[in-house]
Amino acid sequence: MKLSRSFSARLSTTILVITSMLFIISMLVVLLFSRKIIAEEAKKNAVEMLSSTSLNIVHTLDEAESTVKNVAWLVEERLEDTTYMYSITSAVVAINEEIVGSCIAFRPNYFEGKHYFAPYAYDSENDSIQTKQLGNDQCNYFKMEWFAVPFLTKKPHWSNPYFDKDGGQIMMTTYSYPIMNDKKEVIAVLTADISIEWLTHQLCALNLNDNSKILLIGDKGQYISGNLPGIGFQEDIVKYEEAKKNPDFIKLIKKMTSLEKGTMTMRTGHYYSFAVYGPLYNGWSTAIITPTKNTFAKLNFMQFVIAIVSILGLLLLFLSCLRIIKTLTRPVTEFSKAALVMAQGNFQAQLPQIETEDEIKDLHDSFEQMQQSIIHYIQELKTTTATKERFESELNIARNIQLSMVPTDFPDNERYSVHALLQPAREVGGDLYDFQEKGDDVFFVIGDVSGKGVPAALVMAITRAAFRFLSGLGLTIDKMVEKINNTLSSRNESNMFVTLFVGKINLTTGEMYYCNAGHNPIVIHHADGHAEYLHAKSNIAVGVLENFIFEPEVIHLEKGSRLILYTDGVTEAEDVTEAQFGEPRLLDFAVKIDEKDSSKDIIDHLITDVKEFTGEATQNDDITILTISYKKD
Amino acid sequence: MNVTINQEGNKYNVILEGRVDTSNAAQFEQDLKPLMEASNAEIQIDCSGMTYTSSQGLRYFLMLQKHVMSHQGSLVLRNMQPQVKEVFDITGFSNIIKIE
Known part of the structure; x- marks a missing residue:
């Protein structure tokens, strides 16, 4: 097939190349802008998501604080009634469904003969509220953070998250509120335990892309919650596998622990991600890390679809062009054949029928005229030649006569x-x-x-x-x-x-x-x-x-x-x-x-x-x- | 064969160059036509460039001579090369055409 040499193929190829170039250029521009817009949208989304999540969490924690503060006066009022303390703690757990446990831990020997006294109420597995006395020699709460810090500072305190072996057997963080007597001495600490699983649930409830990572860390950089694989509760985040080999990750952690708020692009292995981070509450900080490819996954898919459609479209265009041009130039091919036939001496060669009134028609008319002229000239030439031959034969006769006369x-x-x-x-x-x-x-x-x-x-x-x-x-x-x-x-x-x-x-x-x-x-x-x-x-x-x-x-x-x-x-x-x-x-x-x-x-x-x-x-x-x-x- | 005719009134100065032979005799006759149509023509032909004439060429000179004789004109051939002059002599044409 002489495709590369034929006029139609060349023209079609040219059209195809030009169309492709135009298409590619416009697609590139569109994609470039789309990427930019999508990236910005994604960033905005992430920031909004993070701040709304923060608000959610902060709101929940605030509620817990309020609950505790609201019952604190009851404790102060009814200090002598130890049984009533159990009622108060039960009430705290009951009022706020996010609070899984509550305790009123008295300072040592506040009650005569009771070195430890800490009435505790908690959600049991069967959804009923159970109570128990928490303190004993195995559970020396005086040394625990949730008691020790507010006892000494006389200020409310959120503890770092911890696993509660003694109470609810869950990961939790505790809000401690000091109860003081008239002499401003701390006599007890009222607490509310918030399950970290709830936090994790909150974070994971976010509508995140696959492969997106979310993490919540404490003020010392300890991992509290998130979906990072291979790291345990309260483990130091800098010892995390990913952190060890990725300097960008360390940078992110530093910004988080110094409670900064913002976004950053980070390189993770072969791909880029961008992170949105911000402080949450109580020295905690949270971050969402999304690989760029995830952000652009839809765009990439769209790109792929467009590419397939374009290739099919261009192929269709090429074939249509080829067909149309071939149809248009077919008469030319036939003229060429007719010319060849004429070149071989057959001047009556059949010309293609042209129905259109265009250049091809002009060509046809010229060709036909030429054909007629040639036929006419050939006829004339034949006549002339015949005349000449007759004339020459007559001259030959004359010559013979002349020669015979001498x-x-x-x-x-x-x-x-x-x-x-x-x-x-x-x-x-x-x-x-x-x-x-x-x-x-x-x-x-x-x-x-x-x-x-x-x-x-x-x-x-x-x-x-x-x-x-x-x-x-x-x-x-x-x-x-x-x-x-x-x-x-x-x-x-x-x-x-x-x-x-x-x-x-x-x-x-x-x-x-x-x-x-x-x-x-x-x-x-x-x-x-x-x-x-x-x-x-x-x-x-x-x-x-x-x-x-x-x-x-x-x-x-x-x-x-x-x-x-x-x-x-x-x-x-x-x-x-x-x-x-x-x-x-x-x-x-x-x-x-x-x-x-x-x-x-x-x-x-x-x-x-x-x-x-x-x-x-x-x-x-x-x-x-x-x-x-x-x-x- | 090249014929150049310069006309001033009834004076014709003609320059002949090249050969007059069978192949171009017809052209020569055509070239001389203006002279054959003139009356009272005083024709001077410079033959210095003419290298040869066939009997056919002579015939046209004869026709020209007869024409001027019957139309009160004159014909003079000048500066003829020897081999051409010889042809005019042999055929006796130098007896009837004035050659200088």
Whole structure:
């Protein structure tokens, strides 16, 4: 699957990336703010919870104090009635349900013969209030904190929490209130016992997160209550396992024991927690420690849910984009296929149907137009090619006619021989040659019609026919040329002209009459081996000026002479550098003609030389050569 | 082949450069057209840049000559290179066209 290369996949990916980035950024911002708000809320909650709990506890303890204070006067009033003391203590326990026990402990020997006297009432297991006398030698209350401190200070006192072995068999703290006589001497201590379990219950009733810790410690740092695992009642909190390895925990304890109030962030192992702490009552202090991860648990869960939903959403977006873009670009794919089909030569390739009025429709229209244009051009090209082929075949026919019009039966007898070559440059040329024996005379002509192609061939045909006709009439050479000239000149609208060299050799006398009508000078190879260009008056090419008087000339040819007649296709044959074969090179060739060379040999050798000279260059003019050998006897 | 025609009134100064051969004869005819349509034209053609002319080219010179003769004009070819002059001589065209 070429997913990574396809346009739709790339576009979809881009959209996906951008959307994801936007989403992630906005989510990060939201989460950051949420965290901050949640953290602050949690802190506020914890502080409020702590202070409301404190209030609750303080209220309960205050109630206990009030209860005690409210009955103190009864004790003072009815000091002599020992039985009534039991009633008072029972009443205290009954009045305040938080008070699990109450005692009136008299100083030693207050009553005659009674070293210990401490009437005590307490909640029994079956919910009824029991009483008993507490003091004896095993339970020497004089030395206990709850008695000793108020006895000596004459002030009420909350004892440190302790396990009551003697009374209710529970963890408790005791409020002691000194009862004084008129002399301000402490005669007894009235107490109320509060169960610490109640405290623990209070603290644990708080709606705390899992893993949150709550602790209540005394003024000396002793653990009173809370949910710390592995620490016992009244144990020194600094010896607690957690405290030993966590300096932040020690810091918290110090702040608590110095009764400070506030919050702090602490590091616990791999995670952070924050603690809210504050003094409670009687030198006690309490703290709630909540791991941050707990605070953010819901947020983290929400984060997780959002992440899952986003990923699913983005996936859906990606797939939708892919589908939509694919649908949109399908025509492009089909255009591409159509173009490929067209590239293979099938111009009728089916184009996709476009129903929408959009860019794709424009593309479709352009494509269709291109297709129609190509079909049209191809059709035109076919027609043109066919026309050209027909034209070329006609030209070929013309060429065959032209070539068949010059004689190819070359005379070769004991008196003379003639040979000729006509090599048109293009389809139909304008060169001509002819010769005719009439009695003792041999007439010959070579000519070059201006231009090429069919017009030149027509002129050539007329010229050659005129020569044929005139050479049979016994005219002089110059008259022959004049008649040809007048034939061609009259009504020569297209200004075609022909350069001609016409000659007549008398085979008996060797006299050669000739007339040059603007043609190249011919070459004579004399019997003695030397060669030269025959001096000839140029006159003018035939067809140029009507009624022009041509001058004939005459020389005597010795037997063994050779004549080389040619058209400018020979001397002006060019090589690839456009250098011309030239007249000097032709003369050099003529000098080298051997006595044994036949008329045909001369032509063969000359054409070979010319071909060698021109090499790869294309022939751009007709080449015609006519050779005549006037043989020795 | 390059034909430049500068006209001042009925005076035409023409500059010919390059070769006139079969391949560009038609273009040459086209280039000479303004001269073929002028009357009383005094045409001077500078041939110093002309290196070759085929018989086809000669034909256009002949046409031009006939045109000026029948339209009371004149034609002079100047500064002809020797090999080109030779073609004009051989064909006898130098007899009917004024060459300086």
